[in-house]
Amino acid sequence: MRVVSLVPSLSEAIAVTLPGALVGATDWCSRPVDLEVTRIGGTKNPDVARILALGPDLVIANEEENRAPDLDALRAAGVEVLVTEVRSVPRAFAELDRVLGACGARSRPAWLDAAEAAWSALPAPAERTRAVVPVWRRPWMVLGRDTFAGDVLARLGVDHVYAAHPERYPRVPLDALRAQAPDLVVLPDEPYRFTADDGPEAFPGLPCTLVSGRHLTWYGPSLTEAPRVLAGALRAARR
16 A cells, blocks of 8 residues: 555554555654655645656545545545544544554554553543533634544543634634633644743633643544543643
């Protein structure tokens, strides 16, 4: 198989499981750290001509990370495109099985079994925390309804306040975010790279925690350690 991935977390999953299958990936596909494949642009602006030149048997995409016109152009050129939809932890495991099988895996990788076991073993949260979870600023955007990251947090005892919003990633003015008076503000380092100097200062008087965006938003080998890493960050913030 010759596979091109337009999804960073799935690029990692394919590269780790099927060395040599991945021939192209986006500029944002940063894992594994030694990944050496042809770079084909961004997730939102892939170079279709460069992808076609690689002669892929399959292109892996995601319904929220990639644009329909790009995927349609690939299909029109005769390339098979597999589009994933991941909005919960269980769905992530199902889609990973589907993707790896389509890429030629003959058996389920050990890391995927370990990841599913880690999430299945999670105890019920002893307490629940109400949080605002920005994913972008300028303009401010937050987690809304029906998101993978929202389900990850919910399983760790964090209920984000816009979970019932009509939009999945609503734009909300900063004053409105502050007015929610959450117990916690969760600031991941991707897609927007919130840092100690860029993010917490916007929420004076509110507890903020910086978390790994890879563990919060990626569905791949990082799922194995995500419960432990995220739970540790959230525990520290609740003290």
